[in-house]
Amino acid sequence: MRTVVPDGPSGRLPEAWRFCVGTGRFDLALRRDYQDSLALVQREIGFRHIRGHGLLSDGAGVHRPYEHGGARRVRHSFTYVDQVIDAYLDLGIRPFVELGFMPSGLASGDQTVFWWQGNVTPPASWREWAELVRATVAHLVDRYGLDEVRTWPIEVWNEPNLKDFWQDADRDAYHRLYEVSAYAVKEVDAGLQVGGPAISPGSDEWMVRFAEFAVERGVPVDFVSRHAYTSGPAQHVPFGVHQTLAPASGLLEQFATPRRQLAGTPLADVPVHITEFNSSYRPDNPIHDTAFHAAYLAPVLAAGGELADSFSYWTFCDVFEEVGIPAAPFHGGFGLLTHRQIKKPTYHLYAFMARMGEDLLARGEDHLVTRDAAGRVTVLAWAPADVTGGPAVDGHTVRLSVPIGNASSAFELRSSVSEEHGNAWAAWCEMGRPLSPRSGQLDVLREAAEPARTHRGVPVFGGRADLDLTLGRHEVTLVELTPVVDETPPWWDERRLLGLEPGPGGEGR
Template sequence: MRITVAEHPCGRLSDAWRFAVGTGRFELALRRDYQDSLALIQREIGFRHIRGHGLFSDGVGVHRPYDYRGERHVRHAFTYLDQVVDAYLELGIRPFLELGFMPADLASGDQTVFWWRGNVTPPRSHTEWADLVRATVGHLVDRYGLAEVRGWPIEVWNEPDLTDFWQDADAGAYHRLYEVTAHAVKEVDAELQVGGPALSPGAGDDWLPRFAEFVTDRSVPVDFVSRHAYTSGPAQHVPFGVHQTLAPAARLLEQFASPRQQLAGTPLAELPVHVTEFNSSYRPDNPIHDTAFHAAYLAPVLAGGGDLVDSFAYWTFSDMFEEQGVPTTLFHGGFGLLTHRQIKKPTYHLYAFMSRLGDQVLARGADHLVTRDDSGRVTVLAWAPVDVTGRDPVDGHTVRLSLPVAPARTAFLLRSSVSEEAGNAWRAWCELGRPASPTAYQLDLLRTAAEPARRHASLPVVAGRVELDLHLTRHEVTLAEVTPVTDETPPWWDERRLFGREPS
């Protein structure tokens, strides 16, 4: 059945998908490969904020206690912090600050998480923690200006509902940390944005209402609420990786919607909602992240997520990420849109396609999104349905559209696609024998294989419309750009004369 797309917009496309993106721990941004990868991301996609763990962990070196004349003092050192933030701003992206984890010399215990040992215990001195927060935020304001830093959301901790990330998942202890932190931030400037509680997908339905009750009863500042969203089941471990079942992608959208549902009727009901992490699997070693399936799986989430939340940050932009240790192969199931050395994954192209859409929504469907920009260019993002069990793969799917086009005789179609066969560096890597450390030649091959398939055509415009049939192969995501043509061919042009023949 052909879908007739209306001429007039039915809404505007939210750009909540590009508000933020995730990253590995804070000090990884000092590395060349990291900055090269982020520069590529910013050129071709363009995120606004970046969020990761470990700002206060020892690898960044902000909290530096020392003894002098028998008394304890603390020096707050910003050497690495400044280099990272300077690099971010030079690349056109701003921090989404996550305040954590606990510096070892301030921690009340020795429980850590990840290969790089982020401490997840409360501070042994809330006064010293508040000093750390004030000093850090105050330094950022002094260095980058109040108007700039007011635009950086400041999130308190990460997934305190999980024992892995917060000792005993103690809600009372987190509320105390949040209260101290929020007041310390506001002491620097009342208009700085502070929020939380950055809950995991498995948080009980009572966590967010209890947080709302606490901050309301004690008049604690909160400017936004945050949570995370994932859809994978328990990890089935293999050496250097995992496999997991997946829920349908609609489950991500349900998780996006849950904060406003849980906060309905509370004073926090109208606050912005930021999903500060989302992906399919919560593991950085699940090969599903590298596949064409993954792009098709997430396409409806990117197309519709902005209707539910103010932002949803893909976790993460790069495979430079070491929570489970240093990766052992180029493709290893990392979270990233890019591998190390800037090999683009199919999901990278999904984001790049989103960046080329117009802001006027003409139509939405279960397998497509149609937009238009102010120049009259009509863009279609379409995706093949996926089967999360892998038992019944969809090998062919067609989206048939009748598109309204500005007055013209013809329109130019540019179509870009990723699928099992195209724009799929992971598949090419498998065919190369899965080299753990590809040679320079193999890296060039993979970069070539990673590019989408592109084709173009001239389409007739009849009665102000173009008929477009998009035949999609298995796990294909395609971007079709339809631009009305202004014909400037000179009257003397004759195709036959290319070969020197005289016109008849």
């Protein structure tokens, strides 16, 4: 059965998918590989904001206590902060600021998280924490301008509902942290955006309690945030993890949860930011590297903007060290890119989305159709991804009738990634999984990572073109249809390529 795509748009395609992307800890942005990777992502995708941990951790060096004249004093140093944010802005991306983790010189305890030991205890001095937040935000405003920093959301902490990220997952202590932090931000400027509670999946009561606390205390909340993942318990193997997955619809359900929970409350209309999402919450799960992953997330990118104001993919590249330094180029990292800029299939899903038009024409369970101001029609289509481990569907067909306009033909450019194409992980496995690929091997892997591309002319009848898209295993494909304005000269004849006389009927096409 062929789906008839409407002639006119139903609205604009939400850009919630590109509002923000995740990153490794703050000071990793000083590295060349990181900046090279972000430059590539920005050229081909173009995210608006970037969010990661560790702005206030020791690695960024902001909080510098010292003794002088018999008294404790603190210098706030922004040497690394300035370098990182300058680099971000030069690449056309703005910070989505996360206030955390606790500097060791201010921490009330020694509990840490991750290989790089971010401290997750409350401050020993609430006054000093407020001064740290206020000084940091004031510095950003002074350096980058108030109008600019007002566009940067400021989020208080990360996943305080988990004991690993906040000592004892103490909700009352987090509420106090939020209140002190929010007022410190607003003391700099009332127009700055502050929000939270940045909770992980599985503790949805936290959002309700956070809203009750904020309303009761009159604490400013300009947005709410949470995270979304769909993986199950971890099966550990050396240097990796395997997990079951819930259907991708589970991510969309999590995106929708905050608005459902806050309906009828004073926070019902504040923006909802999903400040982390992915399939697995582990940075060493090979599912992230596969073609399956791109097909799995395609319906999420296509529909998620109807449910949240943003949903931030965690993360843009594999320069990331939560469980240590990666031991191989493909190690199950969160990134859209590996180290050394090898593109994963999910990278291309995002790059395809970046080439979609602004006007939304249709959305279905296996396709998304848009049009841009020049009349170019774009179709994103994907094969089903079965989380039960059944055989991948080969030959899934998407049949559409799309509006083209008054042209007699259209030019079709099709780009695809699948198990067979644009799948550098598969090529790496076939190479024998080299832990440190040589230069020539890296070149081959980058070539293998490129999508398969085909083109053809498509006839247009009655202002419409019929598409029959047969998809390979876990294929995600982008079809771009551009109306043809034919400028072929009247004397053209292909026989002339070999110096022959024109075909029967004389000169012509």
